[in-house]
């Protein structure tokens with residue numbers, strides 16, 4: 001089996017699908033690896049490091065398996081062989097054109113986002129590995145943008161009170177944001193509609209923000225949140241607006257898979273914050289948790305700095321790539337036979353669950369719906 005790694009083309013994408021350390025392990029276990037020249041450059045891995053690890057520098061699209069990070073462009077899909085296997089983030093629930101083009105090209109594609117989040121597949125969970133990076137960076141951004149200290153300081157010039165930070169959504173990114181803000185010394189509260197996370201929030205030294213929403217629990221299949229009803233959302237926004245007004249910084253990470261991000265921070269909530277406060281909206285990519293977020297921009301509105309960063313993992317390409325590469329390596333281990341040949345077992349729930357296109361068809365249920373394919 002030959003695995004190839006293209007240089008990522010998407011604007012601002014600095015990650016690479018395999019790093020030399022992982023290439024070395026792969027090559028020792030059998031597969032050959034070809035890496036496009038410069039593929040690892042932005043993640044600080046020169047071609048020479050890949051060669052030392054046992055890879056060949058060459059065409060990144062010619063492998064039996066092509067390992068990528070970002071969804072492929074139309075041009076990149078055109079470079080894939082008709083019978084090739086593609087692994088990468090494919091945005092199967094939102095990038096319908098990409099998925100259709102992959103099916104039309106005859107590519108067998110596997111989306112990292114669609115790998116079932118079961119215990120056996122934890123080492124392949126790229127949503128989690130990259131969300132860890134996003135949560136960490138979001139907390140640093142909040143600290144950087146805030147014109148005040150995060151920690152409490154007792155100095156000869158007086159005592160500084162610690163910043164109050166609210167984290168909305170305590171999934172993987174939210175929990176990492178809580179941990180990072182705590183390490184910087186902020187007083188942290190967090191809220192999620194899944195009551196199961198209360199304990200996790202408290203174990204990180206933060207307080208679970210109790211909102212009297214009349215909600216039992218909003219945990220749905222797979223441990224994800226269900227979408228709240230219109231009345232529940234309205235009530236949540238009103239209750240949050242008051243609490244947000246007491247905060248120095250809000251880091252919002254709330255998401256519901258395949259849907260627009262829930263709107264949690266209204267214009268009124270922003271007005272309630274004191275000037276100089278900060279909102280970092282990690283949900284900017286899917287519409288934003290804050291009504292005033294501008295995706296990809298940092299703006300000041302009502303005296304509040306509102307950052308809507310896109311693709312934060314790409315801003316920390318070294319560790320983001322090395323974690324992602326280990327996720328890819330674990331998935332590849334499921335795709336190779338004892339003889340070192342490519343072998344896809346569609347009886348395996350991880351292989352079947354992550355597969356988006358195969359034999360010219362879209363085979364993933366969510367991707368089919370997104371692409372408007374009827375049974």
Ligand code: NAD
Pocket residue numbers: 116117118119121122125127128131168169170171172173174191192193194222223224225228236253254255256257262264
């Ligand atoms: P996500 O990115 O889909 O959502 C982020 C958070 O937003 C979630 O915690 C969600 O409950 C919350 N949210 C949604 N609507 C909200 C609202 N209206 N108000 C406040 N919060 C809201 O989530 P994620 O980080 O990908 O994690 C989702 C789940 O998957 C978690 O239960 C996590 O523990 C689980 N998980 C399991 C595995 C595994 O077993 N392999 C790995 C990672 C995560």
